[in-house]
Amino acid sequence: MSKYYLTTPIYYVNAAPHIGHTYTTLVADTIKRLKAMQGIEAYLVTGTDEHGQKIERAAAKIGKSPQEYTDLISAEFEQTWKQLGLSIDKSQRTTSPQHAAAVAKLFAACDAAGYIYKGSYTGYYSVTSEAFVADAKEGDVDPDSGQPLELVTEENLFFKLSAFQDKIIELHETNPQFLQPDSRRNEVLAFLKNEKLQDLSISRTTVKWGIPVPEHPGHVFYVWFDALMTYWSAVEGTDLWPADLHLMSKEIVRFHAIYWPAFLMAAGWPLPKRIYSHGWLLFEDNKMSKSRGNIVRATPIQKVMGFDALRYFLLREIPFGSDGSFSFDALVARYNSDLANGLGNLLSRTLSMILQYREGKVPAPVEADASAIPVALAHYENFEFHKALETIWRWIGDLDKYIVENAPWKLAKDSSPEAQARLDAVLYRCFESLRLITALAAPVIPESAAKIALQLNIQGPLTWGHTPQGHAIGEISPIYPRLDAKVAIEQMKTLEDEELARQNTLLGKVEEAPVVNIPPIAETISIDDFVKVDLRVGIVLSAENVKGADKLLHLKIDIGEPTGPRTIVAGIAKAYSPESLINRKVVIVANLAPRKLKGIESQGMIVAASLEGGSPALAAFLEEVPIGARLK
RNA sequence: GCCGGCGUAGCUCAGAGGUAGAGCGAGGGUCUCAUAAUCCCUAGGUCGGAGGUUCGAGUCCUCCCGCCGGCACCA
Numbered sequence: 086m087s088k089y090y091l092t093t094p095i096y097y098v099n100a101a102p103h104i105g106h107t108y109t110t111l112v113a114d115t116i117k118r119l120k121a122m123q124g125i126e127a128y129l130v131t132g133t134d135e136h137g138q139k140i141e142r143a144a145a146k147i148g149k150s151p152q153e154y155t156d157l158i159s160a161e162f163e164q165t166w167k168q169l170g171l172s173i174d175k176s177q178r179t180t181s182p183q184h185a186a187a188v189a190k191l192f193a194a195c196d197a198a199g200y201i202y203k204g205s206y207t208g209y210y211s212v213t214s215e216a217f218v219a220d221a222k223e224g225d226v227d228p229d230s231g232q233p234l235e236l237v238t239e240e241n242l243f244f245k246l247s248a249f250q251d252k253i254i255e256l257h258e259t260n261p262q263f264l265q266p267d268s269r270r271n272e273v274l275a276f277l278k279n280e281k282l283q284d285l286s287i288s289r290t291t292v293k294w295g296i297p298v299p300e301h302p303g304h305v306f307y308v309w310f311d312a313l314m315t316y317w318s319a320v321e322g323t324d325l326w327p328a329d330l331h332l333m334s335k336e337i338v339r340f341h342a343i344y345w346p347a348f349l350m351a352a353g354w355p356l357p358k359r360i361y362s363h364g365w366l367l368f369e370d371n372k373m374s375k376s377r378g379n380i381v382r383a384t385p386i387q388k389v390m391g392f393d394a395l396r397y398f399l400l401r402e403i404p405f406g407s408d409g410s411f412s413f414d415a416l417v418a419r420y421n422s423d424l425a426n427g428l429g430n431l432l433s434r435t436l437s438m439i440l441q442y443r444e445g446k447v448p449a450p451v452e453a454d455a456s457a458i459p460v461a462l463a464h465y466e467n468f469e470f471h472k473a474l475e476t477i478w479r480w481i482g483d484l485d486k487y488i489v490e491n492a493p494w495k496l497a498k499d500s501s502p503e504a505q506a507r508l509d510a511v512l513y514r515c516f517e518s519l520r521l522i523t524a525l526a527a528p529v530i531p532e533s534a535a536k537i538a539l540q541l542n543i544q545g546p547l548t549w550g551h552t553p554q555g556h557a558i559g560e561i562s563p564i565y566p567r568l569d570a571k572v573a574i575e576q577m578k579t580l581e582d583e584e585l586a587r588q589n590t591l592l593g594k595v596e597e598a599p600v601v602n603i604p605p606i607a608e609t610i611s612i613d614d615f616v617k618v619d620l621r622v623g624i625v626l627s628a629e630n631v632k633g634a635d636k637l638l639h640l641k642i643d644i645g646e647p648t649g650p651r652t653i654v655a656g657i658a659k660a661y662s663p664e665s666l667i668n669r670k671v672v673i674v675a676n677l678a679p680r681k682l683k684g685i686e687s688q689g690m691i692v693a694a695s696l697e698g699g700s701p702a703l704a705a706f707l708e709e710v711p712i713g714a715r716l717k
Numbered sequence: 718g719c720c721g722g723c724g725u726a727g728c729u730c731a732g733a734g735g736u737a738g739a740g741c742g743a744g745g746g747u748c749u750c751a752u753a754a755u756c757c758c759u760a761g762g763u764c765g766g767a768g769g770u771u772c773g774a775g776u777c778c779u780c781c782c783g784c785c786g787g788c789a790c791c792a
Binding site for chain 2: 267268269271272273275276279280335402404408410415418419422423425426427429430431432433434435436437438441442471475478479482485486488489490492493494495497563564565566567631632633634635636637654655656657658659674677678680682683687689690701
């Protein structure tokens with residue numbers, strides 16, 4: 086029996102599991118079941134990434150040790166997967182000692198091959214991203230999260246990522262299947278070809294919560310060197326490595342498609358065979374985020390309509406690989422039309438006719454068209470779940486039509502041998518089709534497929550005609566009760582609130598006002614230091630976009646100097662249109678050394694408050710202030 | 718600015734040179750085996766815009782507009 090090893094990403098434990106985590110994991114579960122259908126023994130690994138400063142701080146904030154904190158959240162993940170019935174073979178935690186030993190092995194192998202060296206690094210560090218932010222300066226914020234940066238200098242161990250540029254390019258060029266879909270592959274290739282890879286800092290001395298680097302006291306492994314190894318450590322000692330498939334969402338593709346193969350190449354270990362990225366799951370076309378409060382969890386949905394409904398929805402509605410949008414309305418609509426009125430009703434009418442007209446015994450086999458089977462399987466093979474399901478459901482539609490066209494209820498009243506023979510044929514076709522449809526859909530809707538199989542009282546292979554004459558059907562009962570959309574959505578939302586409250590209690594969170602995260606106050610300076618900074622009131626005379634830059638505005642600002650207005654280039658184009666700035670009074674740093682931006686010399690800098698996401702809000706006055714006034 | 722992707726019926730999308738399609742929703746009708754389910758009919762959408770190639774263009778070419786990614790850019 087051949088084997089297939091696939092992974093979900095290692096989820097970061099800064100939040101309890103939500104529908105985004107569930108999406109990836111459910112796809113992995115579906116693929117595993119598909120493999121099983123083909124007689125391939127698939128092994129599914131998921132896990133949690135539990136190290137890092139962010140965890141350290143989050144734990145401290147609620148008065149727990151990092152270990153207690155991660156125990157709590159990783160248990161939430163495992164509990165959720167179990168509750169949802171996902172077929173996970175192993176949940177690997179980065180805090181496991183065995184994993185730590187595996188990371189040490191990778192390190193030793195890379196070191197022995199000469200790809201590790203010691204260096205020092207000074208830079209602005211984002212705690213939220215756990216990364217140094219390139220070219221950052223004082224006062225900058227994380228470009229993604231808007232959180233403040235901290236200036237950090239430390240001695241680090243470096244991995245010679247730069248040595249692998251050509252090899253990684255070659256990997257992607259010679260093996261287009263390595264990274265899919267193509268859009269992601271193109272992005273990574275474009276990046277690799279235009280950007281010189283920098284060596285990667287793989288250790289930290291400022292963080293305690295991590296795996297200690299052997300023979301380098303005080304050093305702890307830094308996120309990717311630690312986290313990616315989970316895929317390997319989870320199956321250490323088995324013959325499962327290399328992985329056949331790493332599944333993930335698109336924002337972490339680069340780490341998997343560049344760092345991970347480079348680490349393995351350095352160590353001389355086999356590379357995974359395939360990386361496949363899906364898109365983002367949006368909530369009614371918005372990004373899900375804590376601050377929007379629109380994060381959805383899977384378990385409330387499970388309670389109202391069954392987890393299969395969510396599985397079916399996500400796989401049928403979203404072309405795998407693309408971004409997709411979740412909404413309760415669409416979910417319930419799919420459930421009612423495809424599951425209740427479609428599959429559920431077809432099962433119900435078919436079995437009920439067999440019961441009424443043939444005393445619950447399936448008539449003799451007849452031939453029929455089952456060409457949907459290979460088509461659906463081919464789509465599955467390409468991870469085109471939505472097409473596979475579309476194919477299967479078209480079969481269901483054809484059967485409903487077939488039933489009406491043949492009107493078995495009329496045939497039943499006609500005692501002629503011809504009519505009775507036709508009735509037998511109709512019933513057999515419906516029954517056997519249903520058996521095959523259920524088998525085909527089972528990887529996506531495993532729980533209800535099992536229930537249906539019970540009612541059919543038979544399973545068997547994916548070949549037509551397996552059900553023998555006289556086969557007795559099981560007991561009939563509705564699989565997917567029709568739902569009132571309004572009521573169901575209300576229930577799900579209520580359960581969602583309860584679940585959120587439960588998680589908050591679990592994590593010791595109190596209802597708090599929106600988290601105010603102010604940047605740390607900078608080092609104390611003297612008044613002399615301060616007066617060195619010359620802040621002036623100026624007025625914007627003209628403003629235009631800078632060609633070739635999204636964020637830059639080219640401004641002429643008058644601060645009353647005899648030499649005339651100054652040219653200032655400011656990164657505020659995303660927040661302000663040029664027209665809106667004309668005649669507006671602003672504050673500028675007037676004695677900042679000039680600097681060229683996109684070929685234009687900027688003679689100063691505009692003062693603005695830095696908001697979440699890094700977007701600026703210009704300083705202004707409530708009173709009338711004259712041009713040229715100094716701020717002090 | 719560069720590189721990708723996308724823009725087709727109310728919604729989700731398919732179609733890739735030869736008389737505009739599916740599913741869902743909505744409206745009307747029908748059967749009665751079935752979960753007020755099924756089935757049938759109905760949508761008349763300048764196929765983002767403008768040019769061009771062609772006997773003929775959602776379908777090829779050029780330009781433009783809008784949206785989404787990636788890169789650059791934020792002193």
